[in-house]
Amino acid sequence: MTDLLAPQSSPTQERRLVTEIPGPRSRELMTRRSATVSAGVGTTLPVFVARAGGGVVVDVDGNSLIDLGAGIAVVNVGNAAPRVVAAVQEQVAAFTHTCFMVTPYEGYVAVCEELARVTPGDHEKRSALFNSGSEAVENAVKIARVATNRSAVIVFDHAYHGRTNLTMALTAKNMPYKNGFGPFAPEVYRVPMSYPFRDADGLSGAEAATRAIRQIETQVGAANVAAVLIEPIQGEGGFVVPASGFLPAVAEWCSQAGAVFIADEVQTGFCRTGDWFASEHEGVVPDLITLAKGMAGGLPLAAVTGRAELMDAVHTGGLGGTYGGNPLACAAALASIETMRELDLAGAARAIGDTMLPRLRALQERVPAIGDIRGRGAMIAIELVKAGTTEPDPALTAAVARHCHAQGVVVLTAGTFGNVLRFLPPLVIGQDLLSEALDVLDAAFAAVS
Ligand code: PLZ
Secondary structure, eight states: OOOTTSGGGSOOSSOBOSSOSSOHHHHHHHHHHHHHSOTTSOOSSOOOEEEEETTEEEETTSOEEEESSHHHHTOTTOTTOHHHHHHHHHHHHHOSOOOTTTSOOHHHHHHHHHHHHHSSOOSOEEEEEESSHHHHHHHHHHHHHHHHTOOEEEEETTOOOOSSHHHHHHOOOOTTTTTTOOOOOSSEEEEOOOOTTTSOTTOOHHHHHHHHHHHHHHHTOGGGEEEEEEOSSOTTTTOOOOOTTHHHHHHHHHHHHTOEEEEEOTTTTTTTTSSSSGGGGGTOOOSEEEEOGGGGTTSOOEEEEEEHHHHTTSOTTSSOOSSTTOHHHHHHHHHHHHHHHHTTHHHHHHHHHHHHHHHHHHHHHHOTTEEEEEEETTEEEEEEBSTTSOOBOHHHHHHHHHHHHHTTEEOEEESTTSOEEEEOOOTTOOHHHHHHHHHHHHHHHHHHO
16 A cells, blocks of 8 residues: 555655756757647747656656746645546546536536635635636626626736737737737726835735726726726736735625626746735635636646625526546545645645745845845745846846846746746745755856846
8 A cells, every 4th residue: 555645646846957957858858748748838948858757857857956946836735746647537437527517527517616625705606617727718708798798898907818819909918928819808908906015115905906996997987897807916917916915805896886806826826925815814715716726736626616696696507617627636626625625735836935035035135136025935036136226127137037047947938028037836845855956056057136
């Protein structure tokens, strides 16, 4: 009998470079990639993966890299997490697909039961399952429109909600997400976010909310608003944490205005920020919540969970999709959620933040280009600027990221201005590895600045 929680199936938890990065086999595969994969699909770090687990990614040349990306906040439970592997293996041998809309199966229902338990609020809830975060967001908007019989959707500066047509319209940043891909869906209105590092000094969360709400009321009209859609901590936008009081004030306005408050927790969800969901930090209870990424340990699964009266306002057959709630993905989600509970991964995320923040603050003392350090739990970022200003420094950001990559640490960038380094380690990463990754980051700044 194997212990499902023991990491014995994981690769050795170490940073080990045996070739330059990328190594010869990865370079060969990159050549094949260029000849066959669309140039439209980018690459952050051109090493091809052979295996991954815990806090490392092992490439085809035998290099072992420390993972501070978790596949963009997906493998919160670790890559190929033992419970997930076992659950998927069992399911794949039983049946792989029937389509839940044709002949249902228990896993889908069990996932929805879990989502009702773990998401904020003790009201009656319903869920529907999809394949990607974008699809979840699209469906949340559909549900809000049907339930309110209104059409306007409010989104924020720096928001990221996906790459499909509606979610491109909801996303703020033009390059690379939107450029040339229009026309975009109508009835989407963008208002200012609370962004403490870039707002006027001392602008409180309540004041930033008033600024956004005034714009909604004057430019859209409260009675036309179907939904306000917001990431409680913005992800691709650069881990922007709104000033405290902002989210509760926006949520409160929605309930007054009869608009649906949708929290997009695709990136922040499933223990990432030190709570099950980032909305909980300020006691906000979203009407609808969009989920994906961390929920299924790497298998494609997404969800909209929300108030029963909204979710059930949709006519029968109005929501669905061939693969939504695929049985393998559901098995993976149940195993992931169980792992999060058993290993207290919310606590682990808080511990990661507690390790990272003091180290980054010490680094900031030596590196004046670090303008801001922010985030919560295991969702931490630094924003790089020309020293003493708030002018973004995307070139320095790219150089530091490249240096980390070359030294065997997977880091990601983000931000409207491309000047944010973000850290999203798997929540099961060991403290030693995390600390070694921070040493590499220190050295990267010393080398490039
Ligand atoms: N909402 C808050 O973070 C996905 C995008 C990576 P999908 N973020 C990573 C890229 O460059 O495509 C995301 C998110 C938030 C929605 C989405 C969309 O989720 O699963 O990528 O569709």
